[in-house]
Structure formats: C-alpha cells, structure tokens
Amino acid sequence: MSSAYTNKLLMIDLSRESFETLPVSNDLKKDFIGGKGFGAKLLYDMVLPETDPLGKDNVLMFMTGPLTGTMAPAMRGCVVTKSPLTGIFLDSYFGGSFAPEIKYAGYDGLIIKGQAKKPVYIWINDDTVEIRDAWHLWGTDTLKANEQIKTELNDDTIKIASIGQAGENQVLFALVCCEYNRQAGRGGAGAVMGSKNLKAIAIKGSKLVSIHDPKRFTKACATAFKELEASPDVEAFRVAGTAASVDFANETGLLPHKNYQNGTFSKASKLADKGQARHLWLGSAACMGCPIRCSKIGAIRSGKYKGTITDIIEYESAALMGSNLDISDIRAVAHLTKLCDLYGMDSMSCGNLIGFAMEACEKGVIPSPQGISLCFGNIDAAEYLVHAIANRTGELGMLLSKGVKQASEEIGITAIDLAVHAKGLESPAWGPRGVSGMGLAYMTTDRGGCHQRGFTVTYELSGEWKGAPLDPLSPKGKARMVIALQNYSAGRDTLVNCDFGSYGISDDTYAELLSAATGQKTDPATLVETGERIWNLVRCFNLAQGLDPKKDTLAPRFVNEPLPDGPSKGHRISAEDMDYMRQEYYQLRGWDKKGIPLDKRLNQLRIAYAGHHK
Amino acid sequence: MDLTGGYNPRRARLLIELKTENLYHIPAVCNQCENAYCMNVCPSKAIQRNDDGIVCIDPDKCISCGLCAQFCPIGMVTLDPDTQKAVKCELCQGEPLCVEVCPTFALELVYRGNINE
Missing domain, CATH: 1.10.599.10 (Aldehyde Ferredoxin Oxidoreductase Protein, subunit A, domain 3)
Incomplete structure (x- = not known):
C-alpha cells in the first residue's frame, strides 16, 4: 500500500563504522505518528538512565514527519537527543530543505550512535552510505563546511546539516546548522554531534515520496493553501516574519531588557520589522515548498559590519541579542547573530548568557575580562564574549560555554539569582511576569x-x-x-x-x-x-x-x-x-x-x- | 506528483537554484531553444520539435545515452532514475501541471510569438 511514510529508519553506528536500515512498525506509526513522537519513543527505548549526553551511548536523531517532503505546506524536521545542557529530553526543530531530503533518500529518519575515532562526515546518496574523513573540515564554520563538502562531492544540490567550531568544542548550547539559515538551535544538539566527531551529514535523495490517495491529498493541500491565504496572521508573517513581535512584546511589557530586569525597551522599534527592513532586508525566502515565506533575506549595507549576508533577525535573537543587552543597532545585532550562526551556537542561549555576564559584572559578582568593559550596551564586549564562548577561550568563555545554570552555580549564590533559565535551558524572550x-x-x-x-x-x-x-x-x-x-x-x-x-x-x-x-x-x-x-x-x-x-x-x-x-x-x-x-x-x-x-x-x-x- | 507518482523536487521539470546563502533564487525552465543542443546531440533522433515548437523526447527511441542531459546549458534535461530515459519539460500538451498546482500563482504559461517565424 502506498503511503507517505518510507517505512525505513537509517541507523548509523560511528564506532563500528557500520549502518543498517530498521523497519518502522505499524505500532510506532499508530501511537506516535512521526517526528517528535518517533524521537520520544526511540529515545526512551535507546537511551538508558545515566547515559552521558556527550558519550558514545547517546543517540542523535533527525526525524521527519509523514507529510515532510510532500506538497503539504510548511512541514519540517526535528533533532531528538538527550541534551548535554539540561540532561533531559531535547527536541529541536528546523525548516529549510534538509528534512525533505531525508525522505527523498528513502528514510523517515536518521539515528546516529557511537563515536567516530576521528572527525568524519556522513554522505548519504539514496541507499549508499559512506563515512568519510573530515579532518580537513574540522575547525571550519558551519557555512564553510557546507560549501567545502559541496565542492568535494561536486554537487551544489546536496543538502547538508553541519556544526561549526562551537559544536566541535562542545559548547553545551551548540546547534546543528541545516541549510540555509535554518538551525536545530536549542539545547545543544550540535555539541552531541561534536562529541561524536561528526562534522556534517550530507544527503542527496532521488526517490519519490508517494501518497496513499493522491486525489484526496491534492484536494486537502488546496484547502490548506486557501486557509493560509485567508489568515491575517499568516499575512503578517509573510510581510514581516517574527520581527514585528519586538514591538508587540515591548508594548505588552514582555520584552527582555538588561537580562530580563525590565519588560520594555525605549529603542525597541529599531530592532523590529521597520528597522530591519530599512537596514537589512532585500527579499523573501521560504523553506522548501512553503507559501508563507516568512524569511526576509538581505545584507548589512552600511557601517562597521557591511557586506554580511543575513536572514531576518527572528524575534528571539532580536530580543535576546538586542534589547536584552541594551543594544539597539540592528546591524550590530545581525552581526552578533551571524557570528553565532557561523560558530554554530544558539543565539538565544548566547544572548541570555551575555546578558547574565553583563549584569553580573556590573553588580561586581564577576570581574571584567582584561581590556574589556563588560557592561550593558557594549557591542564590542558582546562580540568578545561570542568569540570567547564559541572557542572556549579565557576563564569567562570557558565558564559561559557550559550554559547559564552551570555557570551561575560555579560562580556562586549571588550569580544564581541572576541566571534566567528553566531546567538549564536559557529562557526565551518572553518575560512571564505579565502572563x-x-x-x-x-x-x-x-x-x-x-x-x-x-x-x-x-x-x-x-x-x-x-x-x-x-x-x-x-x-x-x-x-x-x-x-x-x-x-x-x-x-x-x-x-x-x-x-x-x-x-x-x-x-x-x-x-x-x-x-x-x-x-x-x-x-x-x-x-x-x-x-x-x-x-x-x-x-x-x-x-x-x-x-x-x-x-x-x-x-x-x-x-x-x-x-x-x-x-x-x-x-x-x-x-x-x-x-x-x-x-x-x-x-x-x-x-x-x-x-x-x-x-x-x-x-x-x-x-x-x-x-x-x- | 501527477507526472511521476510522487514528490521530489529533483524530479521536477523546472528548478530553482539557490545561491549565495539563499540570498538569490534563480529559476530555470526549459527555453525550448531555437537551436536546441539536446536535439542536436541526440544520436537516435529521439528528440524532435513538434508542430507547436516544443522540443519533445520519444521514450521509445531514447537509448539513455545521456548526451542531451550533458549538453543542455541550463540542466533542464535529465535521465529519469527509474526508467533511465531522458525527460524534459514538454509543457504538458499546453496545460502545464506546475502552473495548475502552484499555490502562490508564481507560474504562468506565456507565448512569446511563434518560434518558427
């Protein structure tokens, strides 16, 4: 019977340098459907208590949903693993074109276990799976690795998930970069990938995702497209992505300012859609097959950081790297966010941590690093910390690379009061005190x-x-x-x-x-x-x-x-x-x-x- | 979907090239070239222009040599991975499925005069 499932999972063991395909049981499909459900069940079955998130026994999964890779609008993929940042379940979602390509190669998901002895990347071309040497890629950023793999495989159309230096260095909130400008951002999946010595996964799939009842499905897709067109919320995302939320959060007093001390920021609108449109945006971009096209791609055109290509600065990054640090120059925020993307670390956690460090320093809880004035509003200090965290250099960089929970516990009780997280995952940019x-x-x-x-x-x-x-x-x-x-x-x-x-x-x-x-x-x-x-x-x-x-x-x-x-x-x-x-x-x-x-x-x-x- | 029985943009008869970190999206569709290299290089005369000026492939005559795909300047001819026959956009007998199904109405079929004139 034809179905949008491929009914196969690809399991790769990096320790044994082997791979096998596993069938997807009807029970799994019935009770867990796909995506997060598959990930949660498999993680429950495969990861025992006490498993070191950065050890060989943790598994790193890339799961698709049954509708991923079809014409159903706005379908994505997710990474599921045990988080090194929180020590608990992690699911992190990504758009773009990497997840559909998993389906086109013939798999509902990828499961990676073990630990390679030296840096490697995985090359999946339909049924052919190779574990290839990645020594020459180690030390490159997320996009450079992407480009180099495409060059060496001589194909620009391959889809790649990669880590940057932050993942290699096992910064606990390192991310997986799924091209382009899409990240499995939260909770440190990139550190798990780095701990496995896995620099990247490259996929090319030529197979078809089939449909049980094509006529009925085409009709349902048409209904979905119509409903999207009729929604004013979707229209708002099409015009301004999530950037308009900066003004909304500011007006409602939920916008983090100075490490969440305040809920409003007088210069918020500079970080919002109008400021971004003026300084950054050139056109719209979409994840594969999505008619919403919420991405606003562009470039920094003027000032110190000009020439940098940047996607929309999503609300979370604009708030946590912007207002939370008392920074109102959207070009600087774009620069800091791009640095995080290239190093491959979560700009939300990173913004939260820099805010924590700035407040701790202003309050005399920690000293300023030599030659740096670590205080709110100082863009250069923020940039210094981005480099220090990603490369794990200096005492403060080493400390902050462990996330705000561990960092504050190591500093001591006065710092714990300044750390804004839940269960070790740095809080997002919606202060809850008014809701x-x-x-x-x-x-x-x-x-x-x-x-x-x-x-x-x-x-x-x-x-x-x-x-x-x-x-x-x-x-x-x-x-x-x-x-x-x-x-x-x-x-x-x-x-x-x-x-x-x-x-x-x-x-x-x-x-x-x-x-x-x-x-x-x-x-x-x-x-x-x-x-x-x-x-x-x-x-x-x-x-x-x-x-x-x-x-x-x-x-x-x-x-x-x-x-x-x-x-x-x-x-x-x-x-x-x-x-x-x-x-x-x-x-x-x-x-x-x-x-x-x-x-x-x-x-x-x-x-x-x-x-x-x- | 209707053409191949399933979804995969790699099987589409048109493509969008993403360049420079996704800043540029460059669409490519078959130009039905006046001097069609795919047709010129075909050793089995499987590629012919029809009365409407559309360059079409006869799968019965195609010997799967791949020369057409190799010499198309914009990558619009490919070998079907299942049949190994060359395939390209033939405009679906004047009613392109891609135009019909496009959710954002980004595609339309336009005629720019008669190619034989």
Whole structure:
C-alpha cells in the first residue's frame, strides 16, 4: 500500500563504522505518528538512565514527519537527543530543505550512535552510505563546511546539516546548522554531534515520496493553501516574519531588557520589522515548498559590519541579542547573530548568557575580562564574549560555554539569582511576569525553558480561553490552558508542521492531509491524544534520567522581583502562585502531588511500560 | 506528483537554484531553444520539435545515452532514475501541471510569438 511514510529508519553506528536500515512498525506509526513522537519513543527505548549526553551511548536523531517532503505546506524536521545542557529530553526543530531530503533518500529518519575515532562526515546518496574523513573540515564554520563538502562531492544540490567550531568544542548550547539559515538551535544538539566527531551529514535523495490517495491529498493541500491565504496572521508573517513581535512584546511589557530586569525597551522599534527592513532586508525566502515565506533575506549595507549576508533577525535573537543587552543597532545585532550562526551556537542561549555576564559584572559578582568593559550596551564586549564562548577561550568563555545554570552555580549564590533559565535551558524572550500561564509553561515544558510548547501569551492578553474569561496575572485556570496547548503542540510536532502553518490551516485539514497521505484514519482528537501520550512518555524519560520534579520552577528573577515597567508593572509570579499552578497542573495531568505520572493515566495512554521508574 | 507518482523536487521539470546563502533564487525552465543542443546531440533522433515548437523526447527511441542531459546549458534535461530515459519539460500538451498546482500563482504559461517565424 502506498503511503507517505518510507517505512525505513537509517541507523548509523560511528564506532563500528557500520549502518543498517530498521523497519518502522505499524505500532510506532499508530501511537506516535512521526517526528517528535518517533524521537520520544526511540529515545526512551535507546537511551538508558545515566547515559552521558556527550558519550558514545547517546543517540542523535533527525526525524521527519509523514507529510515532510510532500506538497503539504510548511512541514519540517526535528533533532531528538538527550541534551548535554539540561540532561533531559531535547527536541529541536528546523525548516529549510534538509528534512525533505531525508525522505527523498528513502528514510523517515536518521539515528546516529557511537563515536567516530576521528572527525568524519556522513554522505548519504539514496541507499549508499559512506563515512568519510573530515579532518580537513574540522575547525571550519558551519557555512564553510557546507560549501567545502559541496565542492568535494561536486554537487551544489546536496543538502547538508553541519556544526561549526562551537559544536566541535562542545559548547553545551551548540546547534546543528541545516541549510540555509535554518538551525536545530536549542539545547545543544550540535555539541552531541561534536562529541561524536561528526562534522556534517550530507544527503542527496532521488526517490519519490508517494501518497496513499493522491486525489484526496491534492484536494486537502488546496484547502490548506486557501486557509493560509485567508489568515491575517499568516499575512503578517509573510510581510514581516517574527520581527514585528519586538514591538508587540515591548508594548505588552514582555520584552527582555538588561537580562530580563525590565519588560520594555525605549529603542525597541529599531530592532523590529521597520528597522530591519530599512537596514537589512532585500527579499523573501521560504523553506522548501512553503507559501508563507516568512524569511526576509538581505545584507548589512552600511557601517562597521557591511557586506554580511543575513536572514531576518527572528524575534528571539532580536530580543535576546538586542534589547536584552541594551543594544539597539540592528546591524550590530545581525552581526552578533551571524557570528553565532557561523560558530554554530544558539543565539538565544548566547544572548541570555551575555546578558547574565553583563549584569553580573556590573553588580561586581564577576570581574571584567582584561581590556574589556563588560557592561550593558557594549557591542564590542558582546562580540568578545561570542568569540570567547564559541572557542572556549579565557576563564569567562570557558565558564559561559557550559550554559547559564552551570555557570551561575560555579560562580556562586549571588550569580544564581541572576541566571534566567528553566531546567538549564536559557529562557526565551518572553518575560512571564505579565502572563502567569507562560510562567507555568516554562515551569513544565519537557525540554526546559521554551516558549514553543504552549504559547499562552496571545490567549492571556486577549483575556479569554475557549470562551471563558482569563486574568493574565492570576494563577487560576492556567493549568487547563497550558496542558491543552502542550498536548496540541506535541501532537503537531509529530507531523512535523511549522507553528506558523497552524495559524492558518485548520485542525480538520491537518487531519485530512495526514489521512489522505498515509491511509491511516486520523482526526484532530487523535493528534491531541498522541500529544498527551508523548508528553507523558517524555516526562517518564526525564524522571528516569534524574529530573527532580522540584525543578518545575521559574528563575528567581520572575519569582522575587516585581516587574518594574510596562502594563503589568509590580507583578511577579510568587512561590505561592507557582505552587497553586503546579498542583492544578499535576492534578489535571493525572500525576501525583510530586509530579510523577500515575499508572492509571499511563495505562489509558497505552504507555504503562513507562511507569514504575525509580 | 501527477507526472511521476510522487514528490521530489529533483524530479521536477523546472528548478530553482539557490545561491549565495539563499540570498538569490534563480529559476530555470526549459527555453525550448531555437537551436536546441539536446536535439542536436541526440544520436537516435529521439528528440524532435513538434508542430507547436516544443522540443519533445520519444521514450521509445531514447537509448539513455545521456548526451542531451550533458549538453543542455541550463540542466533542464535529465535521465529519469527509474526508467533511465531522458525527460524534459514538454509543457504538458499546453496545460502545464506546475502552473495548475502552484499555490502562490508564481507560474504562468506565456507565448512569446511563434518560434518558427
């Protein structure tokens, strides 16, 4: 029977220099669909407790969804591994053209285990898999490695995922660069790749992704395109990508300024779409097959950094490398972000860390490095730290390369109060003090401080959730919303669809696309239930890996310090508020008071095997 | 999809070249060249121009030598990986599927006068 699944996973063992294909079972497809679901189940099965994230026993997976590589709009891929930054589950998503190419080569996903003895890269050309020497590539940045591999394989159309120096040096928040300007950015997948001595994966696929019912599928695609065109949100992304969020976050008091001390920044608009359009943008670009084309590609044309090609500075980078550091020159922010991209490290975590270091230095907690005035607003100091972290040079560079949690713990108690993260993953650029549901999302997100597993902001500010009134500042009624959004997002991450697509495409259409493509009957409720199954399985995985449920908490700044500005001035999320939200959340999830999933719920979700952990 | 039975942009009869870190996107479609090198180099006369001026490949005559693909200046002739026969854009009998399916209406079929004139 024809289906959009290839029904094969490619497993590569770098220690043994061998590879094999594994069948994809019907049970796996039925219960986990693809993407995050496949990754979560395989990680649960393959990575035992105590596994060193940077050792040979960790696995690094690149998973696609059943609709990846088809005409269904805005489908992506994800990297799943045990994070070296948090020590727990990590899923990190990337657009571009690398994920479809995995499908075209004939695989639903790649699983990489072991550790190469010397630097290598993997070359996958349909059924031919080679592990090739990469000594000559070691030390190059992400794009140089990409270019050199294309040159040596004599083919510009090959798709490549690569790491830069940060990944080689195992900076704990190093990323995987998936061409072009797309990154599996968060949580340190690039460090895992570096620990395996794996510089890059190059793929070329000539096979076809087939469809169970082509006529029905083509019709569903047409519906999806129509829904996208009808959505004003999608139109906004088409015009200005995520850059317009800078003004929105500033007006609502959620924009991080000076290491999240404040929620507004007087020069925010310079970092937003208008500033970017003026100084950077030249045209639109899209991930493969996506009609939204939210990327605004261009170049820095003037000033100290002119000549640099840059994609849109996404909201998260604009805020964390910009307002968070009290920097308002978008060209400088583009420069700093590009440096992170080339070194191959997460510009969100990096911006967060530089903000932490600047505040710590201004408050006398750490000394300024020799010859550097480490203070907010100093672009050169920020650049100094980007180089120092990526290359792990100097005492401060070494320290910050371990992420804000470890770095602050090594400095001491006064620094811990300045560290803004959840479970070791640096917080994203949405301060939660004016939207307590976002706080609960950070407290409970499977991979740590992340805004994408339940983005409550728009609902909370609209004052409504599913027809019922909602007070953004109150802890009440937040758990129900956060759980619904988490299950929904985990369900969607099996597809693996871009969040922006779901601003336009309806739940029914996604289910119809999936049913038509795979022949597996699906409805929106099945996707959400699958999401809940995954969420619980990942929770069990994290607990087995040693997660202390007491870490379902927020950074001290958000708990102890009232927001000094913006519409929610004076508000914080107190320990009592956290406790209220946490208990409501655990109860509604079917977990016990300590946050451990109860067997009853696990049974209902058909993952009873995940219970009874220590 | 309708042409090949599945999805893969590598099998498309047109392409978009990405250059300079994705800053430039350069589309290429078959020009149905007046002096068509693919036709000139074909040793089995499998490539002929039809009455509408479209350069077409007869799969029964194609001997899979690949010369056409080698000498097309813009990479618009390829060998189908399944059949090993040369394939190129023949404008789907005047109703191109790519135009029909393009979600952003970026493609349209235009005639720029008669090629035989």
